[in-house]
Amino acid sequence: MAGAPDRQGLGRAGALETRALRKRFGGVQAVNGVDLAIPPGDLRAIIGPNGAGKTTLFNLISGDLAHDTGQIYLEGQEVSGLPPHRLCRRGLGRTFQITSIFRRLTALENVQTAFLSHHRRHFNVLVPARRLYRDEALGLLERVGLREQADKPSGILAHGDQRRLELAIALAGAPRVLLLDEPTAGMAPRERHEIMALVARIAADTGLTVVFTEHDMDVVFAVARRITVLHQGAVLAEGPPSEVRASADVRRVYLGQAS
């Protein structure tokens, strides 16, 4: 289990690895034996048709759902079965397909709270929080383009700005592995490229490993370093964008052609 000295070589190399990960919902085998090996600093896209198991895979890795069998390793340590808040402390961050922010807090307070928690001040009742990590939070909001919106309740921000805010919340925890579940969902094409370019820049600057799902293939092929294709809960193909683009299997799955 967690923390056990399970270091059989393989686990140590990767930022994030899964082995034979499985999850069944009733009669549906949503994730059916997924092996992932994502090296540090990778910008990995996970693609696949609807129902391929992308979000379920994310939920398993991030501890939001319990998996049935298999193992998960974060930076070489087995983390299978750890709850989300513990995983977060070990350097895993994530965003959600449906925007998940603290809607009645201001954008600034959203990010400040994430900083407070990251620095383990969240049980402190003795000092006022208003000025704590304020500059850091404003800096991060600046980075994602929300500096002007800092004092607005986050629930009234435009959809795209809420997605940016969620990214800032996740980044405040200084993750070393970041899972982004359709980070550009509902955004205009131009904004999609903008936000993913930002993610790529931040990843390059900080050595962050990013794993993301995305429906917009333009975005995927523009940003991803490697691509993993999921189909019916299993890995169908994996490789650099050029290889995946050329794969006959992938074309068949996406275009629905029998071959």
Add this chain to the structure above:
Amino acid sequence: MRPTSWLAIVVVALAAAPVALPPFFLQLLTEIAIVGLFATAFNLLMGFGGMVSFGHAAYFALGAYAPALLVKRLGVPMLLALPAAPVVAAVGALVFGFFIVRLSHTYFAMLSLAFAQIVFTIIFKWKALTGGDDGLLDVWPPGWLKSPAAFYYFTLAVVGLSLLALRAVVDSPFGYALRSVRENPRRARFIGIDVRRHQLVAFVISGAFSGLAGGLFGFYNGSVFPDFAYFTKSFEPLVVALLGGVQSFFGPLAGALGFKLLEWAVSRQWPVYWPLFLGTIVIVVIVVLPHGFVGLVGGRPWRARPIAKA
């Protein structure tokens, strides 16, 4: 600054009240302060933690009985006995809360109610210790605190310090984390927050100050009874907080003021019809004033937003 000058006016008015008001109104103000503390402690959970307890009478009653028993059974003086109120209530909140925070929404509310009914039943049945239905009588403060004015000042000081402490909790990093749990427990987990543990700590703080309110009320009342723990008592802070406005720190205080003044005004004319008035007022406030009484004077819009979950 404006808020500080308002505060200064309120403090001066409260300090001068014993000069201007007859004892009856001092007692009413004392009661308002106690109910205000109870409702503010309750609202730490409801307004800031998003947890609706239907059983806060349990902690109020534990806080009332603990010092009353010390005074009656062991002869401990009131000022030494009163600190037992928040301590015993906090222990109760820790034990019950451990189970309650494992549930959410309706189940949270019902389990909190169930634990309160257990407390009620124990107090009611354990006659040898608690006096059962007869309660504990003659639980008075020492002579120098007995006059309405003296007890009024004493209550004001204890309640004032408690409100400062609760305000500090709300504004602290813990308070921020608690609000994030209210807004979005799932997201809160993914910024590293142990949601249940946060809820439990909030539950214990809320229980402790509810207990302190109960302790004050016992000495104000001069006696304690099992119905302090009855479920109707649990709805008092809920109604008071709703009337005043759960999204604002001072809402429950405003609610206590409005609630008690209306109760007094209506009951002296038509005592039988008070529940009818109260029901009507609650309906009107919920429909017309979703932010409660404090919504009338404005406030911070981001705090005064309907609870509607997005």
